[in-house]
Each structure stands twice: as structure tokens, then as C-alpha cells.
Amino acid sequence: MTTAQRLPARTRLLQTADRVLFDRGIRATPVDELLREADVSAATLYTHFGSKDALVAEALRVRLADWRAVWDQHVVAAADDTARLLAVFDAMAVYRSDQHHPARWCAFLAAATELPETADEIDDALAADTALLAERLLHLSRPLAGERAQDLADEVLLAYGGTLAAFLRGSPRSPIEAGRRLAHSAVRAHRRA
Amino acid sequence: MTTAQRLPARTRLLQTADRVLFDRGIRATPVDELLREADVSAATLYTHFGSKDALVAEALRVRLADWRAVWDQHVVAAADDTARLLAVFDAMAVYRSDQHHPARWCAFLAAATELPETADEIDDALAADTALLAERLLHLSRPLAGERAQDLADEVLLAYGGTLAAFLRGSPRSPIEAGRRLAHSAVRAHRRA
DNA sequence: ACTGTTTCAGAACGATCGTTCTGGTGTAAC
DNA sequence: GTTACACCAGAACGATCGTTCTGAAACAGT
16 A cells, blocks of 8 residues: 555545535535545645635536536537537536536536535636636527527526536436437527527 | 414414525524524424424425416416416516515425435425426427427426526526527427427 | 654534423413 | 413523644655
8 A cells, every 4th residue: 555646635635525525415515524535634624725615616616627628628529500509518418427527416506505605715616607608608609699699698508507407306317418409499599580 | 462463383484484495595594593583482393393304395395386376377377389388487487576485596406405315305395396397398398299298398397497597596697588588499499390 | 864744543622503391371262 | 260272482402513633653855
């Protein structure tokens, strides 16, 4: 058991937080459980992050960066404007199936629900997620809907959020397929107009 | 201050629970705060409900019944098949603007997020909400999409859930309008097919 | 070998919260 | 007037949890 291959405690904590907090619930997971799973002492956590909330906020920032990268790949790989806009659903499928990023549904919406009126850091992370989605979807909607791009972007954002809510609800069975179809019909509606 | 006009403690508790729990957060609201706002003693709460979770479950059941009634009214008042399917968005607008039913977003999805692995009663309430939505939307989709009614119902359910998630996210600004447009384009897509 | 840094295990503290207990008041039926 | 029931105020208990403290081990750079 050499220490050579061992990742630093901070990294282990972040990975464990991402894996456990957003899958079992943020408030439902006590700090002690994180410490046990990450094999880290309490003192180390609090020297690195200062509080559980700050760890949550940092885990959200990392998650957003990862998600953004996955989404990027699927946008650049898409063939045409429609595929680029709908790439968000393909990215979601890949991101969710990735064993390194389990989650009951959306980590950001879960944080907003579980932790109302807490650290500003967490609100900021949620705002950053929403801003990324809104800006990108608007940008990707422009070539398809022109002046009506904002409406189309709003609709695709709703289809995205509805897909996430469907995971929480457990219905329908294939949320991503339904979400993609929904967004697709929104695109067709705007192209005709 | 005669006692004549005073509602029974059980009713006051349920009304307060509906108003406070789902607006400020279920876990974020301590029992003591409910007791203070309902002007009820702790002993009374526990003789009537047995636990906070049971009170939450009962409040969810009442909320579902109220929501179902409002939705009903809008379905029967609708002019044609399309309006009947989209009536769920009009009902949402009315239900949300009703001062007696404030909420940060959806009480059922919030309960599922805030209280994972708790009382079965609460899971049952969420399941009942999803079942009501799924069955009704499927029924209302039949005259519009025939054999593809399930797909259309899934899509409208996603648009509905996305609208709720948009309230939590704060974006877009007018979620119900966007949700309605989204569902409308789904209907048109299925009518053409 | 010395020093600074990182990390550890584990106990302890303090606050919050759900729940129960004690003892009692007010009201309505008979 | 007594019995029964609904309700009250407030203290108290027990459990959980975030956080801090104590004291020490492992390791890196010089």
C-alpha cells in the first residue's frame, strides 16, 4: 500500500462529493460519510474547504466545468444547425451514463431545492449553470430561428429541465428521447414560421 | 376573541403546512415554526398526525386533490381537443397565482428531492401526482394523436415538468407561456403525422 | 537530521430539531 | 357536577450533525 498512487486528499474529497452528494442527496449525506468514503479526516476537509457548503459549491463548479466540456464535444461533432441545438440531449445521455457522474437528477436544481437561503457560493453555481444553458441555447438557436431565437431557446431550456425532472419522477421511461422529440418539434415549428 | 370562528387545530395545521412548507422548504421549516404560525401546540400536532412526515404526506394529498379540481375546471371549460390537452398550463397559472397555494416550484418534486428514502406515504403522494398527470395527459392525447398518444403525453408531461423546473431556476421569465408553446408545437407535430 | 507541510484518528462541543412529557384550561353533553 | 374530549404552554429528552480540538504520524525539501 504505497502512497505513490494516492491522489491528494482534496481531490479525493471532491470526487467523493460529486459521486455521493448528488446521488444520495446533499442534506441526506452527513459529513462523516463523505470522510469515510474519501478516506480523509475531518481536519483535512475543514482546512481545505472551511465548511460543507463550500465543498458543495466547489463540487458544483467542477461538475459544471465537466458538463460544459462534454456538451462542447457534442456540439462540435454535430452535422448541422439543428443537430447542434439538439446536441444538449446527446451530451446529457453520455454525461449521465458516465459512471463517474451519477446523480438522481440535476445536481444544480437539487442544490437549489435542498439548500434554500444558504451560502451565496451555491446560488452562484446554480446561476452559472442557468446562464451557461441560456446563453448557449440562445446562440445555437439563432441560425434556426433568427429574431425568434429567444423563444426557441426558452423552449429548449424547458425541454431540458423537463427531462431532468422526468428522471426525478421516474416517468416517462425514456426522458431523453422524449425531451429530444419535444425540442425537435419546437425547432420545426420555428423553422416554418 | 370568541372561539366560534376558529377553525379546528387540524385544519389550521394543514393550511399552514401547505402555505409554509412548500414555499420555504420542507426541511428548512422546523416543526416549531409550523406550530407558531398555526397557533397550535406540539401535543396537538402529534396526536393528529403522529409525525412531521405524516403531516407532510397529508398536506401533499390535500394539495393533489386541490390541484386536480382546478385542472378539472379548465379541462371542461376548454373548447376543443387541443385546448383540453393544453388546459394543464392554464390551470397551473391559476393555481400558482392563488395566494392560498404559494410554492417555490412543485411541492411533489420538492418533496422527492428533499426527503429521499423517508416515509412511504410521501413516495406514494409523489407517485399519485405522477400517475394523475400521466393518465390524464394520455387520455387527453388520444383524440389528437391516436396510436401515438403515449408519445404526445410523454412530451406534454416533460413540458409540464420543465415549466416547474423553470420556476426553480428563475429562467426563462415566463415559464408557463414557454411551456404552453412547447406543448403546442408537440401537438402540431403529432397532428401532421 | 531538521523543518514545514500534509494528513491522520478520534474525541468533544454546540446547535438544531423531532418528539414526548407534565400538568393544566376550556367547552359541551348528560 | 362530572365525564369526556380537544387543546394549550412550556420544559425536557434524545438523536443527528457540522465543526473544532488534541496530539501525533508520514512525507518532502534542504
